Amino acid sequence: MPQPRLFLVYEPEKACLDRLVSQGYPTERAAEISSYLAQSTDLAPEFAEIWREAAKRGITFTPLELDQAAAAITSADPATSLVWTLTDGIAYFRGGSAPALARLANSRTLGADDSLFALCQDKFRSGAVLAALGLPVPQAGLARDGRWLVEPPACENGWFVKPNRLGAKIGIWPDSHSRDLGHALELSRRVFSHYRDDVVVQPYVAGRNVRASFLDVTGHADMSSLGVFLVDSGGDFQTMADSLALYGDTGADARATGAYVEPALVPLAATQPAADAEIRRIAAKLINGLGLRDVFSIDLRVDADDTVHLIEFEVCPGLPCFDFRAYCRAQWSMSLAEAMAETAARRLVG
Template sequence: MPVSTLLLVHEPEAICLKRLLAEGFDREHAAEISSYLAQSTDLAAEFDALSQACEAHGLAFHQVELDQAPAALAGQERQRTLVWTLTDGIAYFRGGAAPALARLNGLSVMGADDSLFALCQDKFRSGAVLGALGLPVPAAGLARNGEWLVGPPASSRGWFVKPNRLGAKIGIWPDSHCHDLGAALELSRRIFSAYRDDALVQPYVPGRNVRASFLGVNRQDGSEALGISFVDSGSDFQTMSDSLALYGETGEAAKMRGTYAEPELAAVLDTWPEADRKIRELAASMIRGLGLRDVFSLDLRVVDDNTVHLIEFEVCPGLPCFDFRAYCKSQWGLGLPEAMAKAAANRLTDVGSKAI
């Protein structure tokens, strides 16, 4: 019989879409924004498998929609309950409230504390903190609807422009790499018009795209358990349309049409071992200095001279995404439900024995 409980809190894609429409977003852009929550849609099909995997580890599993979280978390037994936030957000999405609700109820969480859930959702602020820690993050300017809030750094390679508080490649277009600041300001106007967001303007960083994924299946796991892979999509960077074709209802439609194509993953260690070493050292610094733990991901660009650029980090990575599934299989030899259940069970072993 299960003796402990895993509560997986998620914000459904459809509820977010309805709320955005009520706030006055047009349907096209509301659908783009809510697609960020496609992992909630995608993982729903595996809730039964996750429940079975949890039961095998002595856990009761309950999926909790975000709007029901205040009631669901209240009164839970502190020493036998773990809260795992599947979908985050502090602006367009609201899942960042879940770890704060857990703390309010004295419950342990899987992952970083709630302050990092807020920090990583604001690219400009998180970049400032990462830079202060001495990490190799590109400097950035910030624009709002065609006006500079913070002037951009000089760049001989042009600039890359993206929304400040949106993920999943939302608001990234084929011309997001621009070559003059007038174009950068025009992109900020487009971003503000479509998404009501500021625009981050960074010097363009060359190199290959790398994703570093982490799930601490065992309590002692550190940066050695990272899965570090090149993510090659056939283009310099992924756009919003590329991302939409991989997840949620759009991804399922692409599978039905036979047009679904995942980017290729290749272990960085196999060909660029020095870059792999630098990324592990970087991650260890973030674990020590920033407080990353349990589950997270890093997005990086790596140049062929082994120069590493940290683009952003996530404390609530897309677990059902192809790259995280591949990581669970290659690193742990487990499917996603089994890896999640084992990680949660081991995380609960020290609940109640010390402050979490």
């Protein structure tokens, strides 16, 4: 029988940039958009380490660029194959096709099914589903190039404006916390001009930023294995500039020059145990009601009175990012490569 094989499917940052430029995006904008795929750039130097850790556990690690995935997955033995999708996307990025390819080939996948890969990339639609599940997600309006498709609710604290399908919770610019709806529509025109995207306009919620990370290394982990951390970056919310400083070559340059310092991570339970417990309840509902499994992350805001606001979920968390590495160390006492290999081995060889 062939040796069990882990396929890690990723969309390269450079390939995405070149494709966007060919579609007419200015190079600067294409570089900003493709920077979200820098996790594949950051993880590539560790492929050899992941291969070694996988080999120790009796499996073969095979990283696959997205354009090679169809041929490789459909020709592999589904009985001994596991597909792990590193980069998702339904608009600018195409990684959401990988779990569908695996399903077509009858191969096992690690992570949520392909329907959630599409849902989580459309913030307006995913918010509607989360609200229907009774989860504490802010109600949202939707605008396109200066006109309302759905008007947002009134809010004394203003509104937060973010792209709908660009794949992040970020507000792009420092003025994305808008104090009036006229300005929110102006931001929608700016986003449409730069990125050809709609904007989600939500009531602004105060509080501290929290990231909850999950990787089911053992194959039967429960919510006690969820890592819930306050993320203190010194700012209220993440902008495009902050995002660029996290990953890839731009991030490496920012860290090398001291222009960027990684945010501090503090376990939420240390200061707000009630909010920590509520977030674990929310995560359990996402698993049972929505179908999250294996690996995911959740972004939230937490008030001083322990009120929790669910902002979004991700089925492809940034594995090589500082917060997920810290989670692997804190929860599983493993490096990222060890945790990935062990997770795959539990599915492939038991």
